Amino acid sequence: MPTYGYECGACGHQFEKFQSMSDKPVRKCPVCGKAKAKRQIHGGAGVLFKGAGFYQTDYRSQSYKASSEKDKPAASCSGDCKSCPDSRK
Numbered sequence: 480m481p482t483y484g485y486e487c488g489a490c491g492h493q494f495e496k497f498q499s500m501s502d503k504p505v506r507k508c509p510v511c512g513k514a515k516a517k518r519q520i521h522g523g524a525g526v527l528f529k530g531a532g533f534y535q536t537d538y539r540s541q542s543y544k545a546s547s548e549k550d551k552p553a554a555s556c557s558g559d560c561k562s563c564p565d566s567r568k
């Protein structure tokens with residue numbers, strides 16, 4: 480079942496809907512209630528989620544980076560090896 484992305488032409492709200500190909504496109508915006516929602520081609524997630532999706536991806540990559548930085552010194556050395564960037568003497 481394809482996922483369709485919608486964008487409201489009235490308030491700009493973006494949302495997703497699981498629908499079969501034969502289902503009627505959603506017209507009503509769940510936020511403002513106006514029949515201004517337009518179905519978009521769900522080809523590139525980056526295009527569809529240029530708003531909220533951007534921050535979500537950004538947040539995920541930041542937390543991933545933080546956890547990998549935290550794990551690295553403990554896993555590879557005790558803190559005073561040559562390859563350790565901030566070796567404590």
Ligand SMILES: [Zn+2]
Pocket residue numbers: 487488489490491492508509510511512513
């Ligand atoms: Zn709306």
